[in-house]
Amino acid sequence: MAFDVQKIRTDFPILHRTVNGYPLVYLDNAATSQKPQVVIDSIVDYYSKHNANIHRGVHSLSQEATDAYEAARKKIQEHFNIKHSHEVIFTSGATHSINLVANGFSSILKQGDEVIVSALEHHSNIVPWQMLCERTGAILKVIPMSEEGVLLLSEYESLLSKKTKLVFVNHISNALGTINPIETIIKKAHTVGAAVLIDGAQSCSHIKPDLQQLDADFYVTSAHKMCGPTGVGILYGKEQWLNKLPPYQGGGEMIKEVTFEKTTYAALPHKFEAGTPNIAGGIAFGAAIDYLNSIGFEAIGVYEKELLDYATQELLKIEGLKIYGTGVEKTSVISFNIEGIHPYDIGTIVDKLGIAVRTGHHCAQPIMDFYEIPGTVRASFAFYNTKEEVDSLVAAVKKARLMLT
Numbered sequence: 001m002a003f004d005v006q007k008i009r010t011d012f013p014i015l016h017r018t019v020n021g022y023p024l025v026y027l028d029n030a031a032t033s034q035k036p037q038v039v040i041d042s043i044v045d046y047y048s049k050h051n052a053n054i055h056r057g058v059h060s061l062s063q064e065a066t067d068a069y070e071a072a073r074k075k076i077q078e079h080f081n082i083k084h085s086h087e088v089i090f091t092s093g094a095t096h097s098i099n100l101v102a103n104g105f106s107s108i109l110k111q112g113d114e115v116i117v118s119a120l121e122h123h124s125n126i127v128p129w130q131m132l133c134e135r136t137g138a139i140l141k142v143i144p145m146s147e148e149g150v151l152l153l154s155e156y157e158s159l160l161s162k163k164t165k166l167v168f169v170n171h172i173s174n175a176l177g178t179i180n181p182i183e184t185i186i187k188k189a190h191t192v193g194a195a196v197l198i199d200g201a202q203s204c205s206h207i208k209p210d211l212q213q214l215d216a217d218f219y220v221t222s223a224h225k226m227c228g229p230t231g232v233g234i235l236y237g238k239e240q241w242l243n244k245l246p247p248y249q250g251g252g253e254m255i256k257e258v259t260f261e262k263t264t265y266a267a268l269p270h271k272f273e274a275g276t277p278n279i280a281g282g283i284a285f286g287a288a289i290d291y292l293n294s295i296g297f298e299a300i301g302v303y304e305k306e307l308l309d310y311a312t313q314e315l316l317k318i319e320g321l322k323i324y325g326t327g328v329e330k331t332s333v334i335s336f337n338i339e340g341i342h343p344y345d346i347g348t349i350v351d352k353l354g355i356a357v358r359t360g361h362h363c364a365q366p367i368m369d370f371y372e373i374p375g376t377v378r379a380s381f382a383f384y385n386t387k388e389e390v391d392s393l394v395a396a397v398k399k400a401r402l403m404l405t
């Protein structure tokens, strides 16, 4: 079946609007993806027909809402090839998921234990661990990267020891697009008995990870980067780890029995799901996963690679343009600067032409420090972008360059 991008674009109502009088060219997919009509419909349908609180009522609406929410959990379990559905914890997103794990490790880590992060991380996968280190006296070590934006695995190996308790690395860098060799990172960590958390917020719109095969101890992602709504995501954790971690928040839903003397906690997954969750969001996350699978991750991967190669080739024709993140294994993210021009100025001019790109540090200041730059312009492509949109970007950047030099 041929990949029909024009047909796919009809699924996304927002792609037909204009911005500043020009057709919208949305190239900020690494920040959040756009939503297809089926996802929007699923939210409207839930609030129009089934809205009730879940897991509590015996009444029919509550049952319907509970069934739909739990069906979404099941769908996520199948999509990621997770062994048990109770290993899927609904959260408000990747950031929430990481904080949940970091908080749990407060009661496990001791002074002098070591944890390892990579140089390529989003602030979400740095700051919660620094807070954990402050609380416990554990030491944070960093896997360095090369000029190409690729992690140095030999350096990683030399950081690992019996003291290493935890390694946390992203699957794909949101700032540069580098795909990290997480299979190797996980295997090596396990040889010293360390647990591994993979931040999949940037990867799950591009690839479909098999979590049992990967053997990560934790994997987190957000729905909104994979065509789903904001405010919902998951924490996957191996059952034995989730059982070991204490609850994160107390409240309704997460308890078995409450008295003023003692409270006992609910079984997984509810132990980590205090309070009324984003029910519509969870259900719509399921709809987004169905939608992505209806297109197919193989087709998405092939098409996005074409876009990446074409955009890289065309952008590099612009005088003074430098791309950051030039590893062989990379996804459809291009971070660049033009000599002598501030990224913010380029972003502002191309926006006037209807083109949405990101400018700044992309929540990854250590990467910008490494390159000694204030930030980059980042164009990130999804399967609903086109070569014509790449052409529009290139023309707009050329125009910006002429105006600014």
Ligand SMILES: *Cc1c(COP(=O)(O)O)cnc(C)c1O
Pocket (backbone or CB within 6 Å): 030, 031, 093, 094, 095, 096, 122, 124, 125, 170, 172, 173, 174, 199, 200, 201, 202, 222, 224, 225
């Ligand atoms: C977007 C992103 C996050 C944060 O996700 P939220 O949805 O904002 O919680 C973390 N890590 C990476 C790599 C990301 O791309």
